[in-house]
Amino acid sequence: MRTGLRSPWRHYVQCINCFARLQISALSNQSTVLAFLGILVVISFNMLSTAIRNLSITAVVTLIFHQLALADTPATPMQAASKVIVLDSGEAQLTLIDEAKHKVLATQPTGKEPHHLMVTPDGNSLIVADSVSNDLIFVDPHSGKVQKRVEDVEDPYQLGFSPDHKWFVTAGLRLDRVDIYRYDGHDLTLAKRVPLAKTPSHMTFSSDASTVFVTLQDSGELAAIDLATQTVKWKMPVGNTPAGLWMTPGDRDLLVGMTGEDDVAVVDWHKQQVVKRIQTGKGAHNFRNLDDGKHVAVTNRVASTISILDYTTLQKVGDIDGLLPGPDDMELSADRKTLWVTFRFARHVGVIDLNSRKLVDTIAVGRSPHGLYFADRAPVYAPNPD
Numbered sequence: 173m174r175t176g177l178r179s180p181w182r183h184y185v186q187c188i189n190c191f192a193r194l195q196i197s198a199l200s201n202q203s204t205v206l207a208f209l210g211i212l213v214v215i216s217f218n219m220l221s222t223a224i225r226n227l228s229i230t231a232v233v234t235l236i237f238h239q240l241a242l243a244d245t246p247a248t249p250m251q252a253a254s255k256v257i258v259l260d261s262g263e264a265q266l267t268l269i270d271e272a273k274h275k276v277l278a279t280q281p282t283g284k285e286p287h288h289l290m291v292t293p294d295g296n297s298l299i300v301a302d303s304v305s306n307d308l309i310f311v312d313p314h315s316g317k318v319q320k321r322v323e324d325v326e327d328p329y330q331l332g333f334s335p336d337h338k339w340f341v342t343a344g345l346r347l348d349r350v351d352i353y354r355y356d357g358h359d360l361t362l363a364k365r366v367p368l369a370k371t372p373s374h375m376t377f378s379s380d381a382s383t384v385f386v387t388l389q390d391s392g393e394l395a396a397i398d399l400a401t402q403t404v405k406w407k408m409p410v411g412n413t414p415a416g417l418w419m420t421p422g423d424r425d426l427l428v429g430m431t432g433e434d435d436v437a438v439v440d441w442h443k444q445q446v447v448k449r450i451q452t453g454k455g456a457h458n459f460r461n462l463d464d465g466k467h468v469a470v471t472n473r474v475a476s477t478i479s480i481l482d483y484t485t486l487q488k489v490g491d492i493d494g495l496l497p498g499p500d501d502m503e504l505s506a507d508r509k510t511l512w513v514t515f516r517f518a519r520h521v522g523v524i525d526l527n528s529r530k531l532v533d534t535i536a537v538g539r540s541p542h543g544l545y546f547a548d549r550a551p552v553y554a555p556n557p558d
Contacts, residue, residue: 276535308328385419408445
């Protein structure tokens with residue numbers, strides 16, 4: 173007994189195969205069904221009779237429905253390119269950059285003066301803080317697409333989640349105030365507005381989530397706020413224009429970028445004492461750990477360099493120079509080979525090869541680029557929020 177298809181049915185089924193393959197990427201379930209019905213209408217009675225005489229109905233049905241199953245299976249999408257999200261604080265927009273190709277993909281509007289950003293604890297949203305518009309924009313951290321907007325969050329210049337994810341804190345640079353919100357994983361509920369002069373800017377937390385530390389730029393101080401009671405525990409002088417904060421492992425010391433000086437202050441916060449100053453470069457500003465168990469980078473915004481500090485010995489071990497003016501915020505690639513940095517005074521972001529410690533590329537963006545983020549990044553050491 174012959175089991176193959178006889179001509180002309182064999183050629184007709186080949187046509188069905190070709191037609192079904194064409195539907196794989198173009199048809200939804202409904203359109204696939206319509207295509208199938210169209211095929212049945214086209215089949216002539218003579219050809220159907222031939223098929224019945226020479227091939228079992230089970231084989232015909234199996235063949236056709238196999239093609240339908242293929243048509244209904246969506247093609248595997250190409251992996252989306254990792255996107256770098258840059259906040260152009262002087263343009264009221266964010267810029268999306270292809271991380272691999274170093275090419276600008278698009279820009280999209282934000283509120284006024286978006287300075288800093290923070291990923292939510294579940295990683296599903298990136299919060300952009302619009303300090304002058306008094307709102308937060310939640311965007312997709314992979315695509316930059318806006319998910320929602322939260323209004324009436326006053327002057328959110330800097331922001332951060334406590335390590336236990338129960339508290340969300342904003343620093344109001346203009347309003348001389350720190351606002352503390354309770355966070356339930358979805359919504360923010362204001363707990364208290366804490367007056368804190370003068371000019372609160374950057375923050376970090378203790379590992380037990382009991383305390384948020386805030387630098388006060390214009391008064392030259394470091395403040396500690398108890399989160400449970402939302403009260404100021406203490407304030408201490410640290411120097412001229414303190415900005416970025418970074419907690420060393422084990423909560424031993426706080427590193428403070430002294431933007432009005434040329435050093436990083438090492439603060440024993442348990443004793444409220446400055447125990448050392450590490451000479452870096454003029455305008456020491458913000459930090460990013462390099463995820464090697466030993467080093468943290470600090471931008472020197474006036475000197476236009478980045479210093480590498482060994483936080484185990486509290487020594488500077490090198491500098492990255494040849495940069496554009498105003499290096500500010502940084503982000504580290506997942507493979508720890510590439511450091512991205514915004515150049516606040518140059519309308520560019522830069523890509524630094526950490527092996528050679530050289531600037532290898534720059535990408536033009538909007539005016540006054542500040543915060544930046546990409547999802548495929550190396551870990552940020554807790555309890556530091558950024």
